[in-house]
Amino acid sequence: MTGNKAKNKLGKQTLLFSNRPIVASGGAIVGVKEGQGPLSKWFDMVLEEDTFGEKTWEKSESKMLKEAVKMAITRGSKKESDIEAILTGDLLNQLMSSAFMARDMQIPFIGLYGACSTMAESLLVGSVLIDGGYVNNIIAGASSHYCTAERQFRMPLEHGNQRPPSAQWTATAAGAILLEGNDGLRIGEEKPLIIDHNNGNPVTEKTVCVTHGTLGKIIDTGLKDVNQMGAAMAPAFVDTVLNHLEDTGRQLSDYDMVLSGDLGDVGKKIAIDLLADAGVPMKDLINIYDDCGVMIYEKEQDTHAGGSGCGCSASVFTGYVYKRMKKGELKRILLISTGALLSTISPGQGESIPGIAHAVCMETC
Template structure:
């Protein structure tokens, strides 16, 4: 085992980088939900003035990144690396956002796990001494995701009870070295898990085993118990996946019920906003963490959180070819130290 790893899947950072600025940009529907006061920018128009939903999504990721750089009084040339990914085929939201930013760029694909994946790699690169500043970012858009993964909106398809509503939004986090900000202290990298779920209307159930596995490994590797954290928050399991995760972790001997939350479960008023099992998409974990939880950390309302994002690693093609939906989850400890 290498020196900086503790346990099988976790790295304890020796020089924990600080999250010195974040930006959350959301669409109009997210801006009417219960977390509306915690988002930085709420769009009045989910096309953001662009002529396609895909271009809109790319533009909101660009906005999240460029606003974050501005908040820290930096310029693009100060940023050593940009790590970003999104849900669209060939991650075009990230690629076209990166085109307009002259920053060395690593493109990622981890489906809805991308906020934790980008933050994990960014934290390791910072800790290793390869950068002074790194941006981690991701996005999703309800209308670009629906037509790519399910049906064109114009079909007016009925939504299943376990289905989730892809968040329109983008988040960006800027890592630096100085100041009174929360630090990334541990990175637990996930293994792909597949329990045979085949329905794209039940992503929460497909991703829950991955979340359970990564939370379990994180707690085992660090020797921590769930109550070490003020919050353990998964990305977008929604109401169905959240319940499965809580129940399965109990079977593994961990009762997370007092500290466990899920970004997908809280971003919408699921009854009133008719979002069924809750929010989903890379943007869900991104905006709830860059908006709601980062503000709670900065206000001192919480001081230790375990941020997880969970990804369903399927494609419409793999589903049509009869494949089940594998999931992955990455976890990052964020603490004031």
């Protein structure tokens, strides 16, 4: 006997959000190196120094995330008491950055770990809670810090160990999004705001809604090199893209932008090859697809294969993509944050690197 199909399920892995949760506001904070990159003007805050005035790198990352959360709440014209849950994650053991941020804010907290896929994961889970009518206001976010991740997953910075060309640079960044229940606004309906945060002028912005989410599954090709994260995650990204397109009946050309979380230069090239082999037109891949890890740094910044970390896709989406959607420059995007689910001890035990990728579709009129 087979069970009844869920009414809001498309195909095997995609969820349809019929109530279309609203992406109401956001905050993106980045470190010094990220502030020197091509997206600098889009971020809400660039740190003057990566300690952020704290005594440890871990406290610095937690403070970044807390400030990004507060920024999203304030810009959404909410008070902290209005927020019914915070859904965030990071790369540290026991979600240290997120847990201590939530401890200080005293808001109900759900810690999520999807490695660098955490931003899409938090948006997806948050949209389920809002679409189901369980909450009206939640925060979804993620953070990372170069100095915390390096000493946990690789070597202490003091060692000055050399990185191969395929290695990526963990972004010092945090992004937070306020998700609201849809109170009758139609998708794409314009929402008047008092000021533009960049120039102080009165503006009318587009309403951005979450319409679909595709749950990823772990894809493990047996790769064990921790300096090849992009290659390890690319197959999972491709699997999620293909399943999303099949479930929704769409093509890549139905989107203005499709973003992978942080495959970097190496992983992006692999993803393009695999998607082209699967029949996705190369012109669409060239014109529509990009990667947050490639976008966040200039090649001259010596990050080798590009950016990585939970904060990479969190800050690029919140700072750059979301703001372009509110302006009406992008009408439909697919964010697919990618994660390598290794631990600090699994490589030493001879384990391979499992990859995961979750997708969230957001639209305006």
